Amino acid sequence: MTQNRPKLIAGNWKMNGNRAALSEIDAIIEAPAVEAELLICPPFPLVPIFADRAIASPLAIGAQDCHPAESGAHTGDVSATLLRGLGARAVIVGHSERRADHGESDELVRRKAEAGLGAGLEVIICVGETQIEREAGNALSVARSQLEGSLPDTDQPQRITVAYEPVWAIGTGLVPQLSDIEEMHAAIKAALKERFGEAGEMIRVLYGGSVKPANAAEIFAVSGVDGALIGGASLKAVDFLAIASAA
Ligand code: PGA
Numbered sequence: 001m002t003q004n005r006p007k008l009i010a011g012n013w014k015m016n017g018n019r020a021a022l023s024e025i026d027a028i029i030e031a032p033a034v035e036a037e038l039l040i041c042p043p044f045p046l047v048p049i050f051a052d053r054a055i056a057s058p059l060a061i062g063a064q065d066c067h068p069a070e071s072g073a074h075t076g077d078v079s080a081t082l083l084r085g086l087g088a089r090a091v092i093v094g095h096s097e098r099r100a101d102h103g104e105s106d107e108l109v110r111r112k113a114e115a116g117l118g119a120g121l122e123v124i125i126c127v128g129e130t131q132i133e134r135e136a137g138n139a140l141s142v143a144r145s146q147l148e149g150s151l152p153d154t155d156q157p158q159r160i161t162v163a164y165e166p167v168w169a170i171g172t173g174l175v176p177q178l179s180d181i182e183e184m185h186a187a188i189k190a191a192l193k194e195r196f197g198e199a200g201e202m203i204r205v206l207y208g209g210s211v212k213p214a215n216a217a218e219i220f221a222v223s224g225v226d227g228a229l230i231g232g233a234s235l236k237a238v239d240f241l242a243i244a245s246a247a
Contacts, residue, residue: 062090069115
């Protein structure tokens with residue numbers, strides 16, 4: 001546990017869900033309290049709908065991306081300021097699917113993270129190696145270099161969360177060896193401390209990639225794992241809650 005902060009259990013719904021999925025949000029809100037902090041990040045149009053419903057509940061709602069600018073001529077994009085105004089508490093930036101689908105660079109991810117922090121959001125920055133990079137023995141150097149390029153300058157590093165998500169483990173049912181997760185988290189934490197000093201120890205480092213109710217407890221028991229970023233298994237409240245109660 002990072003500096004006694006509760007674990008963060010974050011759901012990334014990706015391009016899934018609709019208005020009817022409010023019933024999943026209701027189920028999470030109505031479930032017995034857990035120690036972990038809970039966050040669900042639905043597609044943009046659902047953010048205000050879910051945020052209104054979750055208001056005054058322990059469930060926070062976030063978004064999956066934002067534009068670095070506050071407003072302007074950027075067709076199809078959404079600003080961090082608007083998200084904050086609609087009730088979002090957090091924003092994910094630099095997810096590997098955005099890095100791949102939209103060619104997002106570390107530099108762009110850093111500017112998005114800055115925009116998120118500037119708008120008053122918590123920011124989840126994703127890093128992680130591909131299968132080829134791991135096989136070449138470059139997992140650590142890839143994650144370190146993504147971090148270095150993607151981390152914003154801030155005097156409030158505790159508002160940043162880092163998600164370590166090996167690309168090959170996302171949506172595949174594959175999970176790294178627990179010892180590999182431990183090694184990656186230790187290296188990420190060392191880099192955060194180097195970058196932000198003691199305050200860097202406040203930054204939670206989540207594991208993401210095929211986290212399910214069946215493997216959550218063993219992943220959370222790994223030293224340096226401060227929570228999870230969950231895709232598929234976050235779409236159903238029962239699975240999300242089962243993972244949260246393992247934290
Ligand atoms: P997954 O996705 O849990 O479906 O593997 C994780 C993620 O992409 O954040």
